[in-house]
Amino acid sequence: MEEERSREEHHVDQEILEEQKDDILKGKIMLSRKKSAIRDSFDLEASKFTTNQGLSQVEDWKTIRKLAFQSIGVVYGDLGTSPLYVLPCIFPTGIKHNDDILGVLSLIFYSLMLITLIKYVFIVLAANDNGDGGTFALYSLLCRHANASLIPNQQAEDKEVSNYRLDVPNQRLKRASFVKSMLENSQTIKFFILFMTMLGTSMVLGDGILTPCISVLSAVGGVKEAASGLTNNMIMWISVGILIVLFQIQRFGTDKISYSFAPILTIWFFFIGSIGLFNFFKYDPSVIKAINPIYIIQYFKRNKKDAWISLGGVILCLTGIAVAFVFTITSTFLVLVMVMIWKTNMCLIVIYALSIWLLELLFLSSVLYKFMDGGYLPLLFAMGTMTIMYLWNYGYRKKYIYELDNKVSLVKLVEIASDTSIHRIPGLALFYTELVPGISPIFTHYVANISSLHSVLIFISIKSLPICTVPLEDRFLFKRVEPHELSIFRCIVRYGYKDAIIEWEPFKEMLTIQLKDFIRKDVFMSRLPHTTNMASYESDDNEFSWLRTQEIAEREVEKVDEALNVGDIVHLMGEDEVVASKGSSFLKKLAINYAYNWLRRSVRQVDEVFMIPRNRLLKVGITYDV
Structure with missing residues (x-):
């Protein structure tokens, strides 16, 4: 029975391999030939976004x-x-x-x-x-x-989302x-x-x-x-x-x-x-x-x-x-x-x-x-609402710019992950950061206090796009941090302004499925030969071996599965406090230290929105002087 099951699994793997091979050969998976672009941007995933499916006439x-x-x-x-x-x-x-x-x-x-x-x-x-x-x-x-x-978090890939149109x-x-x-x-x-x-x-x-x-x-x-x-x-x-x-x-x-x-x-x-x-x-x-x-x-x-x-x-x-x-x-x-x-x-x-x-x-x-004859009432309500909006935008913008100015570069991230004094423990960890173009300074604060990283680490940024909704197939945008051996990924989770935040269990399932799918496509892409001759893809065994590529991809996927099997996913978040820097004006201190921080305490945090299990959550405290 075991041998028969193994033969069936091998047969299924071969079918998957052939399908992926055909997809690449036929151009269904849009691949970039520029290695530098692959390292610096999310062009691979951005290029394969689908277009909107229109409704039938009925x-x-x-x-x-x-x-x-x-x-x-x-x-x-x-x-x-x-x-x-x-x-x-x-x-x-x-x-x-x-x-x-x-x-x-x-x-x-x-x-x-x-x-x-x-x-x-x-x-x-x-x-x-x-x-x-x-x-x-x-x-x-x-x-x-x-x-x-006013917030510098735009990326070229955002323009490729199905509902995103830019002429x-x-x-x-x-x-x-x-x-x-x-x-x-x-x-x-x-x-x-x-x-x-x-x-x-x-x-x-x-x-x-x-x-x-x-x-x-x-x-x-x-x-x-x-x-x-x-x-x-x-x-x-x-x-x-x-x-x-x-x-x-x-x-x-x-x-x-x-x-x-x-x-x-x-x-x-x-x-x-x-x-x-x-x-x-x-x-x-x-x-x-x-x-x-x-x-x-x-x-x-x-x-x-x-x-x-x-x-x-x-x-x-x-x-x-x-x-x-x-x-x-x-x-x-x-x-x-x-x-x-x-x-x-x-x-x-x-x-x-x-x-x-x-x-x-x-x-x-x-x-x-008629302002004084009751016309001030709607304006009064509007001023109160707008004040809340502006204070939130002002505080968030100051915090985001501070993180951007003090972000951890990818070179520094690789140095930290490659440091032999940093232990890599089994498991998969999600490190949440609001910063899109880089890694939040909270990460270095975390490593300085806890000298260990999980075997698979994903930096997650939740980003709101200026569109009403983002299709589920375009929700996750992955990028690998080189080299492959580090098993470190960056992921941007994109929402439109009408999208409801997905709760943790379905979010976890979608995240892991799309991560594995990204790994397979990324491995295939990285091993493609630098040629436009489609016939040579199958004949040139020395430069591109489909079976060898599948083995490498499945080995990386197995590493993710092993990290998941060790225990449930660990969530790492920053418990940051934003304060006005010394020498700031009274109005700035009032806006940041009191109004913005009160608003932040009043809204639901990411762990509450996603309903993340409390026993799998670790928060790292840090203070931002803005």
Whole structure:
């Protein structure tokens, strides 16, 4: 039985060998011929990334119908509640002239056409990040086409990820190249774009706090018309109860809420549409004249400053007050996208800026006029959120730059690993580091205190890419630290900003499988002859022996298996403390020593996210003076 099993295993190994051999000969595994490039970059793994697999036409239409139905409960639900409070906010003291109604309706109509339809449906949706939208998506889009990030952790291999798209700017369009160069070479512009991204996102969050309150209060207040016994105090407490229930069920996910509210809002749209048609035909069909923009001009001539102030109420037909800031930020980013990525004709960019952008600035100026009359609330919420974002980014950036300046070079790493005084004990260890281009200084601190290294050592960096999601097959990027005998690897685990962190058990399985796969491919690649003659691969036994290559690869894989069989994987992490260096200003000490460190203690650490077993975890303490 043992002999038969051995023959079967040998037969399977031979089949695997032939498959790998055919893959290499047919070019299915993309191999680099430049040995220096292999040592200095992750070109091997980066070159074999696959492209996105598109949905079939049937699945695509199913997805569209599903999202269209969900959008009724979320996207259009925000617009659909506007009739509850828009007109009372525009005319708080009553209507002074009948034609004012036509002027306001014309304002609402053209605001919806210009901003909602033309800008967002026809332009912004085209500037999507692999299907995702929003301020962060536009920022990610700019970062991928220019080195706009303040953290220097970009690598050439990131551009090869399936969802990562980078088109080299057309040299004939000097304007695009100039803008790209200016963006990459100016720290001020980089900081400004990041600041605007944080501000826009914070404004959306601030609007998300207030808009539900306004909608629910308006809806419950409308019941008072039928139930006159309702007092303002009762309306307030009923609204509070409804809001508590809504926020409690929101944790189940947007899709659950959208499915729940879509039927309700469909009925709502049917009724308000029916009432509108009924009133249109019964009372005043001439309201259709509001399509004529001349009524907007007459409205402003008649009311002057009051008409400008009323724009703060008109914008509510689009969304909340706080999002007036987001409109202008989105337009700013869109201009950069048009110039640098789309390379749009300058005349079209100017038309966009003079029409939609100026309209949004007009709305923003009206909103700011009401700043002291409650307009400060969404801004206050946004400032609080943005402060947290900035403090985290500032502290993380300082820490990352410190690690980058004090990183352990690969030459130093090889010296340490080759030192005979450093014992290599059986087992596999993962050393976690936030540093991508190098090894964290925590490693030398660890070796200085514990003079031993495991037989297989993997340095893991968890990196966020400026894309929405990274396919699982592109998640791990490996590189070997030469020479092979050291059994030291570097691995970058890449996530998009929408990807959920994988828990430890499935992460461990994926890591080991892809590590073994990388070892096999790396051994085959390193033993390829320097020739382009495909026929010589099989005939030249002295230069390239497939059987010998398989033996070497499987021996290295067996070494990994032996390290795993000794015991479970050991996890080594840095318990670093970041403090402001001596001589730092009071604000820097406040930001680093208190605010940033408090935020770090408040978030889940890597071991908690991955649910790493506590008995297999070793943390090394170190202090960074930044």
